Amino acid sequence: MSEETTTTIPSLEDWQHWALVMARANQMIMEAWADNLAQGKSMPGFGLPVAHATNDPMAWMTAGADAWSKGMEAWSQMLGQYTAAGEQKDRRFSSPEWRESPIFDTVRQSYLAISDKLLGTVEDLDGIDDEARDRLRFATKGFVEAMSPANFMATNPDVMKRTVETKGENLLSGLKNMLGDITRGQVTQSPEGAFELGRNLATTPGKVIYETKLFQLIQYDPTTDEVLETPLVIFPPWINRFYILDLTPEKSFVKWTVDQGVTLFMVSWKSADESIRDIGMDDYVAAQEEAVDVIRDLLGVDKVHTIGYCVAGTTMAATLAYLAGKGEADKVASATFFTAQVDFEDPGDLKMFVGDDTLATLKQLTAETGVLDGRVMAATFNLLRGKDLIWNYVVNNYLMGNDPTPFDLLHWNGDVTNLPGEWHRDYLERLYRQNLMMTPGALSVKGVPIDLGSIETPAYIQAGREDHIAPAPSVWKLTRVLKGPKRFILAGSGHIAGVVNPPAANKYQYWTSDEPATTLQEFIAYSTEHKGSWWPDWIQWLNGQGHGKVKATGARVPGKGKLKPIEDAPGRYVRTR
The missing domain is CATH 1.10.287 (Helix Hairpins)
Incomplete structure (x- = not known):
């Protein structure tokens, strides 16, 4: 028996509704055009192949229709x-x-x-x-x-x-979301207003106790009666905001570390503006040394533990070699590297963005101000995981018309940081392209030749198994370069989740091995898998570096030493775009 097919004819009310939807959509587009034209800008091309920049709406629409039909x-x-x-x-x-x-x-x-x-x-x-x-x-x-x-x-x-x-309302909401993102210049991954620094992110109590034109130094309040005698300072990447390590309290590496009885300091880099457009490697190495010296003087200690995350770990290696080169390596008691590379022979997919064309484009983008807009770097990192960080939001935000779900990590991911343009190009050229850190003496800092083979500082090296920014095999090479005692661990997940993995979450795993290995594959073959976070392994290693404990009083409390508080943590540098 055949089934009768019925066709529902839209009512007059339906046609009127759809006409209204299209009229509102046209109005939103035209308002966006008007806003851009009033500011002397062309209508953004959404990546469409318009031959020349134009303010003619018909040319833009024709290009879009042509691209759509050909696709x-x-x-x-x-x-x-x-x-x-x-x-x-x-x-x-x-x-x-x-x-x-x-x-x-x-x-x-x-x-x-x-x-x-x-x-x-x-x-x-x-x-x-x-x-x-x-x-x-x-x-x-x-x-x-x-x-x-x-x-x-x-x-x-x-x-x-x-x-x-x-009845098309999702498309109107999506169009509104898309036009808003065009104005901001980046895809919204977490709704605006869901998170605020100092309210539900970066809430670990502390004070900014020192600042320069390049960084602020935060000291966190102790939560234990006794603390390790040797303090710890974290150098986060200057391409991101430091609070990736101080997200919500239950995810915060900062809070967890303080609760383990560590006197903790954090460097908060300034988002670049024209006042620091000309800084370079010498300045970042000098800033790391300066932070170490400020802490040593404040607490009256000889040494400081250090952590370097990603690119800040790369420059921390340069800092250690610089200190060794001038006979001051003893300032640093230990060095922990989070997903950091020094050998850029095989640095992963980011090498796709260090070609001649890319560097020429970066030079053009920074020609006027000397500063690279952080949205450029954000777009680059998003492209590395386009399915999850771009197209997922195109569908959810623009087609379905939904607002993105609040997510602290993605809020941080969209909180971009501007970079000194010349230093960024120099980093890509000399490190990524020429791999000069691996040649002793090929780089110098403040007149001191850099030789990573001179570093004998005890080191803890963490890599992420699925890291697409600093691939584990590349991070592993640190073990072949550093000459002092070292411990390598391979963490489950990637560049962020592999680091920000609190024990209470009971997620992922990590691998350790005490057997000698010359390659990452050998390490994995000999390794033992451990469920959950690697943080307890690290704190046990840190506690084993041979230093006692002291009372958490006096200068161990922010503002109680010779350096008076400038402002509450997380400080204004991390809030400045």
């Missing part, structure tokens, strides 16, 4: 060329409609088959070197992620269903 034509051609792929887990296609509807199931399987084919072709190509293959692999991965049918309204059943249910 859909190419997409349609590819869909017919390959058989469907096997079942794959992919949260982009988690809704039942992707499998229950024959049309969307075909789209999904065809897309996955095409993706596999394209990515496989990169691996099968002959006659190209490893560097060219890496670039092609990265570009192909970005292409297949961008072309996912989940990213388009017409090929995403969730979006189509939502559009029908809300």
